Amino acid sequence: xxxxxxxxxxxxxxxxxxxxxxxxxxxxxxxxxxxxxxxxxxxxxxxxxxxxxxxxxxxxxxxxxxxxxxxxxxxxxxxxxxxxxxxxxxxxxxxxxxxxxxxxxxxxxxxxxxxxxxxxxxxxxxxxxxxxxxxxxxxxxxxxxxxxxxxxxxxxxxxxxxxxxxxxxxxxxxxxxxxxxxxxxxxxxxxxxxxxxxxxxxxxxxxxxxxxxxxxxxxxxxxxxxxxxxxxxxxxxxxxxxxxxxxxxxxxxxxxxxxxxxxxxxxxxxxxxxxxxxxxxxxxxxxxxxxxxxxxxxxxxxxxxxxxxxxxxxxxxxxxxxxxxxxxxxxxxxxxxxxxxxxxxxxxxxxxxxxxxxxxxxxxx
Amino acid sequence: xxxxxxxxxxxxxxxxxxxxxxxxxxxxxxxxxxxxxxxxxxxxxxxxxxxxxxxxxxxxxxxxxxxxxxxxxxxxxxxxxxxxxxxxxxxxxxxxxxxxxxxxxxxxxxxxxxxxxxxxxxxxxxxxxxxxxxxxxxxxxxxxxxxxxxxxx
Numbered sequence: 001x002x003x004x005x006x007x008x009x010x011x012x013x014x015x016x017x018x019x020x021x022x023x024x025x026x027x028x029x030x031x032x033x034x035x036x037x038x039x040x041x042x043x044x045x046x047x048x049x050x051x052x053x054x055x056x057x058x059x060x061x062x063x064x065x066x067x068x069x070x071x072x073x074x075x076x077x078x079x080x081x082x083x084x085x086x087x088x089x090x091x092x093x094x095x096x097x098x099x100x101x102x103x104x105x106x107x108x109x110x111x112x113x114x115x116x117x118x119x120x121x122x123x124x125x126x127x128x129x130x131x132x133x134x135x136x137x138x139x140x141x142x143x144x145x146x147x148x149x150x151x152x153x154x155x156x157x158x159x160x161x162x163x164x165x166x167x168x169x170x171x172x173x174x175x176x177x178x179x180x181x182x183x184x185x186x187x188x189x190x191x192x193x194x195x196x197x198x199x200x201x202x203x204x205x206x207x208x209x210x211x212x213x214x215x216x217x218x219x220x221x222x223x224x225x226x227x228x229x230x231x232x233x234x235x236x237x238x239x240x241x242x243x244x245x246x247x248x249x250x251x252x253x254x255x256x257x258x259x260x261x262x263x264x265x266x267x268x269x270x271x272x273x274x275x276x277x278x279x280x281x282x283x284x285x286x287x288x289x290x291x292x293x294x295x296x297x298x299x300x301x302x303x304x305x306x307x308x309x310x311x312x313x314x315x316x317x318x319x320x321x322x323x324x325x326x327x328x329x330x331x332x333x334x335x336x337x338x339x340x341x342x343x344x345x346x347x348x349x350x351x352x353x354x355x356x357x358x359x360x361x362x363x364x365x
Numbered sequence: 366x367x368x369x370x371x372x373x374x375x376x377x378x379x380x381x382x383x384x385x386x387x388x389x390x391x392x393x394x395x396x397x398x399x400x401x402x403x404x405x406x407x408x409x410x411x412x413x414x415x416x417x418x419x420x421x422x423x424x425x426x427x428x429x430x431x432x433x434x435x436x437x438x439x440x441x442x443x444x445x446x447x448x449x450x451x452x453x454x455x456x457x458x459x460x461x462x463x464x465x466x467x468x469x470x471x472x473x474x475x476x477x478x479x480x481x482x483x484x485x486x487x488x489x490x491x492x493x494x495x496x497x498x499x500x501x502x503x504x505x506x507x508x509x510x511x512x513x514x515x516x517x518x
Binding site for chain 1: 437466477494
């Protein structure tokens with residue numbers, strides 16, 4: 001705070017007295033990142049954050065042309081894609097960045113799981129990450145409807161029907177989500193409000209907590225690296241790790257630009273509530289494993305409706321994943337435990353297999 | 366303060382009373398804010414799809430043999446099928462699995478849902494895939510050049 005060294009100018013001191021730049025500088029200097037054979041995986045959290053910032057900026061740009069009503073949504077995006085200069089680019093970046101963000105987030109999640117980064121005192125970091133995952137998937141689901149095209153319409157019909165199969169509260173939840181009994185313009189305005197206002201507000205708070213906790217506890221080293229007698233290597237966060245982070249962001253931006261330019265987001269046909277679901281209908285890739293599971297489940301399993309069992313199983317697996325820090329008692333008491341790794345790898349294999357089947361199985365068989 | 370603590374804990378002191386009062390007021394305030402918001406979020410009850418009988422906009426002579434099409438049954442979609450046997454049949458077009466809109470597959474002579482590969486036969490019965498229940502069948506009557514679809518029972 002009382003740093004009067006000549007390396008800082010007058011403006012720096014003026015600001016320091018008012019907002020405490022010295023504290024920030026001290027924090028940045030103090031922060032260190034562990035260096036070991038798994039350091040690579042640390043980059044995916046920051047990459048998710050970077051892609052989220054792209055989502056916020058392109059999302060704001062899209063707001064300037066988008067009109068959230070059943071009569072105008074599709075046409076406003078058609079206008080954006082064909083008439084507005086670089087409109088296609090902004091929308092394509094938004095769509096692709098969403099996909100890459102979910103991808104980066106899954107890598108971040110599974111690397112944290114497999115390296116047991118959820119160990120004490122980082123349980124709440126893990127928990128807030130779990131909430132952020134749910135919020136991101138909610139972003140994806142609500143955003144998918146906004147173009148009001150055929151795919152979006154049926155994906156939302158199915159997606160909002162899923163809580164509907166839960167006994168007792170199901171039909172109420174479905175009505176609440178849809179803003180009525182069917183997917184209509186009321187659903188569109190509801191999803192729009194959730195997508196552009198409710199979720200960003202909640203994410204800002206939870207993301208703030210998540211980042212604060214990461215700063216407070218520092219990055220977690222895998223248990224193998226924390227064994228006694230092993231020399232601890234670290235690098236300063238600023239500028240060493242931060243600059244490496246930036247290289248990662250630049251790579252992500254390169255991939256994003258290439259995808260958006262070569263594979264611009266499509267618009268498809270306008271939603272029509274009186275047309276059959278199109279052949280080959282599918283959700284976003286990150287819902288594909290669940291979609292394919294529901295497709296393969298028979299109508300009844302042991303007298304219970306197949307889809308109810310499937311939906312309950314998704315719920316149980318999701319809750320188990322989020323509660324891993326509290327379920328994994330062996331790791332919590334410092335013993336080696338293979339269970340979380342087995343759980344994580346099984347989950348990855350299951351998702352990869354079902355996603356593969358979802359894209360390769362004939363849609364009409 | 367010291368005088369308050371000297372009293373037996375169960376006695377109503379001014380502080381206890383004020384704490385209780387403040388807590389109740391805060392609770393009442395929260396309810397008075399949250400109740401309207403939660404009611405606001407529940408959508409108003411829309412018009413019930415009370416249609417029991419609908420006269421379709423299409424004419425019998427316009428229907429191609431061995432084909433199906435989605436028609437409006439009130440606010441809900443229904444599917445009208447001209448079966449290979451030349452019979453007109455109608456069903457609710459909302460799949461009993463997860464609510465997609467079904468279509469007629471002339472190659473299979475079956476009703477099919479593209480979302481999760483559910484199959485129904487021409488009596489509406491779920492015959493393959495995940496759907497747990499049959500499609501509701503409607504009665505179809507043809508009077509001169511009008512097609513009338515009505516709910517059963």
